[in-house]
Amino acid sequence: MVLTLGIDVACRAAHQATLVRDGATVWRGRKFWTRPADLDRLWADLDLCDPGDLTVVVEPTRNAWIVVAEWFRRRGARVVMVPTTQSADLRKYYSKHTKNDRIDSELLARLPMLHPEGLREYSGQGPADALRRxxxxxxxxxxxxxxxxxxxxxxxxxxxxxxxxxxxxxxxxxxxxxxxxxxxxxxxxxxxxxxxxxxxxxxxxxxxxxxxxxxxxxxxxxxxxxxxxxxxxxxxxxxxxxxxxxxxxxxxxxxxxxxxxxxxxYAEADPQGIVASAPGVGPVISAVIAGRIGDPHRFTSLAAIRAYTGLVPKVSQSGVRKVESSITKAGDPLLREMLFTAADQARKIDPQIAAKYQRLMVGDRHHDSAICHLATQLLTRIATCMRTGQPYALRDVDGTPITEAEGRAIVKERYQIPARHRDNLRHKQMRDRRKQAASPESQKSQSAPTSGPANTKPTSRQVA
Known part of the structure; x- marks a missing residue:
């Protein structure tokens, strides 16, 4: 008799075990915790004549599996583990280009003639600014x-x-x-x-x-x-x-x-608390925005400030063809992270931002993509307030001034996304990814030889 006990180890939830005897499932989905009483009951349910007949299979989940494996091993069972395959271990490889100081210095010297629009006046201390650092x-x-x-x-x-x-x-x-x-x-x-x-x-x-x-x-x-x-x-x-x-x-x-x-x-950099007046912006996030942006007038436009965060999409355009892909992630990563967090909170307070979030989600937009859009909108408003020296004004979609409590009530009443819609959208995206992964084109190797015969017919230029 061969008994195999498979255990799905959890870190903060109950483990689940399935027992197989000679290839046939005896029971499945038995839940238990890493407690002496639970383990003793599980051992009694196995009804073993010889502990050596039992093989326990566990997956190395952090360190939670070690206690369970050691408990069974001390009782004479054979414990084996199956290594997990994690797609997160896949890494991208970036090409490196040779750096030549002489060529770089010559290019810098020619930049005012080649691309004068790309030059920016020095303003602020940059990394030497205490708040930014x-x-x-x-x-x-x-x-x-x-x-x-x-x-x-x-x-x-x-x-x-x-x-x-x-x-x-x-x-x-x-x-x-x-x-x-x-x-x-x-x-x-x-x-x-x-x-x-x-x-x-x-x-x-x-x-x-x-x-x-x-x-x-x-x-x-x-x-x-x-x-x-x-x-x-x-x-x-x-x-x-x-x-x-x-x-x-x-x-x-x-x-x-x-x-x-x-x-x-921050009190010295923004004495009027203009950045902190924005919805979803607390003491930490307001200091990050004020410190990392610095002087908002050093940017030529609001679009330049948005591009500085790296939250704008990449654009590939040729003629009438225009393709927008993922965000550029260029600029300041800390500012981008804080704006994402602030936008996720602002959509629960500001009805105008909540209305845009609802439109994006109803249009089958992913939550993270929608929050990136909201982050750029929130940053545009904050930067405008910083430039004009006026605090953020919370308003309804019709422009009526409201308080934060009223904004939360309006958002809760009008702009809530049903949980069923979120689940349907998530399942739809999962199905699309699976279809794309299972398609023949995605499984085709780009460097493999073609299955059809090579085209050996000479072209008109070759004939001439």
């Missing part, structure tokens, strides 16, 4: 902290899901302080619930109390039950978790200091 530094630190959080998540998964249920993934100061000192489940049990509660109360300013302490003690006991007496060196794992938690604490403190500096610099 600081918002970029903040973005870099936030991305570093996000990467640390991902590594921290992967390490905490080795302790079991009960830790995640107590700490959650939005690691605050209290959670990071705890992980930096007491990531070893044995240390948590030795510390005790009372002392752990006092520690959490002091670090969280009273937000975490006895219930969190009790949950962490239970999580520590579950970890020891999952791994067994000699399953893992928890002291080494705690050191690794502590290093990541200390990095996250350091970055959090740095980001807090940068936020204070950014607020002061």
């Amino acid at each position: 600081l918002v970029k530094q903040r973005s870099t630190m936030v991305k570093r902290r996000t990467a640390v959080y991902s590594r921290l998540d992967a390490l905490v998964e080795l302790l079991g899901p009960a830790w995640y249920e107590v700490l959650r993934s939005n690691y605050g100061i209290a959670a990071l302080e705890f992980l930096a000192r007491y990531a070893d489940p044995n240390a948590v049990i030795r510390l005790g619930q009372a002392r752990l509660a006092r520690f959490l109360i002091a670090r969280s300013r009273g937000a975490w109390r006895q219930d969190h302490a009790a949950g962490l003690v239970v999580a520590a006991k579950d970890t020891l039950a999952l791994w067994g007496p000699a399953g893992m060196d928890f002291a080494e794992l705690a050191d690794d978790i502590g290093h990541e938690a200390e990095q996250a604490l350091f970055l959090t403190r740095q980001i807090k200091q940068i936020d204070e500096r950014v607020a002061n610099l």
Whole structure:
């Protein structure tokens, strides 16, 4: 008798298992969690005479699969893993051109004669501007902290899901302080619930109390039950978790200091708060827009400002033929990212922007493409306000001035996209992509020899 147990491992949801005996499916879709009680019930349902008859097949999903695989391996089952194929690993290769300083300098010297329209007067300090530099530094630190959080998540998964249920993934100061000192489940049990509660109360300013302490003690006991007496060196794992938690604490403190500096610099750069008056623009996004755009008068037109964000489409035009493809992504990537986020929020406040979003989505436009269109519209309005020195005026589609609360109510009443339409559009796009991928033209190799005979008939020019 050959038994095969296939497990679809999930990181934050229940796993699903299917049992096959001698090629026939016994049961499928059995859900369970990485908890001792769930695993024991699953093992009892297998009804094994010899654990060596069982082969467990798992997919390496982050680190969540390791606890499950180790649990079955300790009970004598054979555990195998199937590597996943990720299309994200495919990378584009870019050609590089030889750089010659002499030729470059000569070209620069001839530019005023070759293309005088392409010259721009120097205005502002560019990277030397403190606000422009600081918002970029903040973005870099936030991305570093996000990467640390991902590594921290992967390490905490080795302790079991009960830790995640107590700490959650939005690691605050209290959670990071705890992980930096007491990531070893044995240390948590030795510390005790009372002392752990006092520690959490002091670090969280009273937000975490006895219930969190009790949950962490239970999580520590579950970890020891999952791994067994000699399953893992928890002291080494705690050191690794502590290093990541200390990095996250350091970055959090740095980001807090940068936020204070950014607020002061933005108040100096935009004392009237013109950028912050736009819908969907908070303190961080307003500082990024003001810092990365700088002086709006340095651009020859509003179209030049839109092109600077890289949110405009690529245009290939010849005669009456005009093709618009994906966005150029030229210019400032941080500004483009913040404008995309702001536009996604502005469509929930500004009825005029919401009306355009509705028209685009009803026309079978993808959500991301529609938001890019809205981002260029929002930027045009913000840049106009910056040039004229007037705050953003929120208005209804007929031009009536409204408040933010009234704008939200109008958008909710008139311009909501039905969830069924979103699902139908998404399914339609998936079907179109599958048809395109399955078409013979898409599967044909461009460098393969043709299937038909070569045309050897001489042309008229060759005959002449």
